[in-house]
Amino acid sequence: ELKVEQNPLFLSMQEGKNYTIYCNYSTTSDRLYWYRQDPGKSLESLFVLLSNGAVKQEGRLMASLDTKARLSTLHITAAVHDLSATYFCAGARGSWGKLQFGAGTQVVVTP
């Protein structure tokens, strides 16, 4: 069974500083996804990482995947208030690509 662990579960960020969220998974995952959820809202897709060494960047967010270490990271550069949200990673397993989500990392960015 695929298990996905995120840390930290809560991250208080100062504006302008850099931070990293870690996503470890227990067994082989075909691919790794990152989502963002604002309070009371649905999940918004951020990145899909399909292979070892994959790196994707969008604005201040950069995600990477190391399948050998079973680790994905979401790096935030120069945090701004608009990035306050809960970030989820999810691995895919099985023939139907079932997503197994981590518990989420709640990010709060303060001045």
Add this chain to the structure above:
Amino acid sequence: ETGVTQTPRHLVMGMTNKKSLKCEQHLGHNAMYWYKQSAKKPLELMFVYSLEERVENNSVPSRFSPECPNSSHLFLHLHTLQPEDSALYLCASSQEAGGPETQYFGPGTRLLVL
């Protein structure tokens, strides 16, 4: 409308009621999903449909009954629910079940069972 829509957005029901949640996707996708998001657990997959056929039932109690009449619509029929079933129910769709593309989520139905 675009993307994935869900109705109702909020629902309060008693344990003896029967209600249904509706999901519609306007993306031309072939796979649809139901997820449960509660405060104490990570997002949990409930059901997967591929081209209107249920391909995954993630050990969900029978008081939840899904229905997929076509590839654009997905329902979740609810009956004799328990208070612990109170949660946010999210519908999602993707191009293919098991494909590499991301899943697109609807806004969710927030359910309260009294």
